[in-house]
C-alpha cells in the first residue's frame with residue numbers, strides 16, 4: 001500500500017539542498033549571536049548596531065557564565081527581512097584605553113551628524129576606579145559611512161563612567177548622551193560629539209529599586225520618551241517615561257515589553273520609525289536557550305495610542321516585513337498555531353544556527369505564517385523540505401484554516417530530509433497568509449516551504 005501511495009506521488013524528490021538566505025523573521029541574524037540592538041535609519045535604510053555575544057574563549061574560562069564580546073558588526077536592511085552583515089567595525093584591540101583582555105564591548109549606539117557617523121560603545125578601561133576595579137568607559141569611533149570604516153578615538157569620553165550609551169540629537173541640533181551606571185545619566189555633548197558640554201546629571205524620578213540600564217531616548221510629536229530595561233520583578237522588562245525636555249524629568253508611564261517568555265534575564269532595545277511605521281528592536285536568547293548571555297536580536301511593530309502612550313509589544317516569531325513566496329518560508333516562525341498536535345524544535349540541537357522545524361504530530365494540526373508575497377507572476381509549484389518516517393499528506397491553504405487549498409503535498413516515508421516538489425492546483429497573486437495543515441495521524445516534520453515554477 002505504501003508503494004502504491006508512493007507511486008501516486010506527484011512530488012519530485014529532490015536531493016537535499018541547503019537553504020537560501022536565512023536572514024528573515026525573528027531572530028533577525030541567523031549565523032552569529034547578536035544583542036542590544038540600536039537601530040537607526042540612515043540614507044533610507046535601517047542599520048542595526050548590536051553587541052556581538054560570543055561563546056567564552058578558553059583563556060576567559062574563569063568567566064564562562066558571563067557576557068563575552070570582543071567586537072561589533074553592523075547590519076543593514078531595506079525591507080527588514082533581508083539583512084546584510086557589513087562585517088566587523090570596531091574591536092577591543094582598537095584603542096589603548098580599552099582593556100583588551102576584558103571582552104566587554106557592551107551595548108553600543110550610532111548617530112549621524114554633518115555627514116559623519118559617531119559610534120559610541122562601552123568597554124572596560126585599563127584605569128582602576130575608586131573600587132579598585134577596571135570600570136567601564138565609553139569610547140567613540142567615527143566614520144564617513146554607516147558601514148565604516150570607523151576610526152576609534154584614542155581616548156574615551158572624559159567624565160563618563162558607565163555602560164549602554166545612547167545619543168539623541170534634538171531638533172535644535174543639541175546632542176545629548178545618556179548612559180547607565182546604577183542610575184541613568186544624561187549630559188549635553190559638544191558640537192564635536194566627542195566631549196561633554198555639561199556635567200553628568202542623574203535623571204530623577206525613575207524607579208529606585210531594581211536594575212535600570214540601556215536607556216533609549218527619542219522624540220515624537222514634541223514628547224520625549226525615555227525608555228529603558230528595568231528589573232521590577234525577576235528579569236528585565238522594557239519600561240518608559242514621557243517628558244517635555246530631553247534632560248527630563250520623565251513621568252513613568254508604562255511597560256513596553258514584559259519580561260522575556262524565554263527566561264532571558266536581559267532585554268535591551270531601540271525604537272525607530274521607518275517608512276511611517278514604528279518598530280521595537282530587542283533581544284531574546286533564541287539560539288541559546290540554556291545560556292542567556294548568548295542572545296539574538298529581534299524586531300516587532302510598535303504602535304502609539306492617540307494620547308502618545310505606547311501600546312505593549314508582544315514578542316513574535318514572525319517579526320515584520322513580507323516574505324517572498326519564492327524564498328524559503330520558515331513556517332516555524334509562525335503567526336498562529338493550533339494549541340495542540342504541533343510543536344517547534346531545533347533542526348539540530350547541537351547546532352542551533354541550523355534553525356527550527358515544525359513537527360505536526362496529529363491530523364488537522366495546523367500552523368499559519370502571515371504576509372507571504374506571491375507577486376503577480378504565476379507560480380506553478382511548491383517545494384517542501386520534509387521528513388516523515390511513516391509518510392503523510394500536507395494541505396497548503398491561503399489566508400486561514402478553511403481558506404482555499406492551493407495544493408496537497410504527499411510526503412513519502414523516509415528516515416532523512418527530502419525536498420519534495422508538487423504542482424499547485426491554484427495560484428493567487430498578491431500577499432497572503434499561508435496555512436499548512438497536516439492530514440497525517442503520525443509525525444511529519446517540515447523545515448521550510450518555497451514556491452516556484
Ligand code: FUB
Pocket residue numbers: 035036051067106107163164213214266267268
Ligand atoms: O550586553 C551586555 C549588557 O547586557 C548590556 O550592556 C545591557 O544593557 C544588557 O543587555
